[in-house]
Amino acid sequence: MSIFNPNKWAYDHFHHAELGDKRRAARLTVVAEYMAVGSGKSVARSCNGEDAKLEGAYRLIRNDNVSPSMIRAAGFARTAQAIENINEILALEDTTALSYPLCQDCCHP
Numbered sequence: 001m002s003i004f005n006p007n008k009w010a011y012d013h014f015h016h017a018e019l020g021d022k023r024r025a026a027r028l029t030v031v032a033e034y035m036a037v038g039s040g041k042s043v044a045r046s047c048n049g050e051d052a053k054l055e056g057a058y059r060l061i062r063n064d065n066v067s068p069s070m071i072r073a074a075g076f077a078r079t080a081q082a083i084e085n086i087n088e089i090l091a092l093e094d095t096t097a098l099s100y101p102l103c104q105d106c107c108h109p
Contacts, residue, residue: 006036017074020065028071031057 010033017025031043034053038046043061047053060066083089 004036006033009033009036013075013078014071016077017071019070024060024063024066025074027056027060028066028074031060 010029014029014032015025017028019025019028030053034046034048034057035041035043038048043057044054047057
């Protein structure tokens with residue numbers, strides 16, 4: 001069993017998002033959940049072919065009243081809350097870049 005619960009994670013991070021309407025925050029929470037389940041996949045693939053989910057996600061993304069900074073603010077607020085009583089935090093970063101060019105002698109596109 002995974003210790004990661006996408007539903008709880010999405011709720012904890014986004015249910016309180018200030019998007020001007022509680023329904024937008026609820027939609028963001030749902031979209032974040034299936035994006036977490038489909039981590040690394042496109043929005044369409046994360047929706048598993050369910051047209052209603054995809055339409056809801058695109059409506060949220062295209063909504064002029066919702067901005068990336070508003071979504072980030074919700075996530076940042078949750079992170080700040082989670083680390084409130086932690087004395088030391090490590091901020092690790094991996095800047096590794098990989099490149100796999102095709103070899104002209106042995107590989108053909």
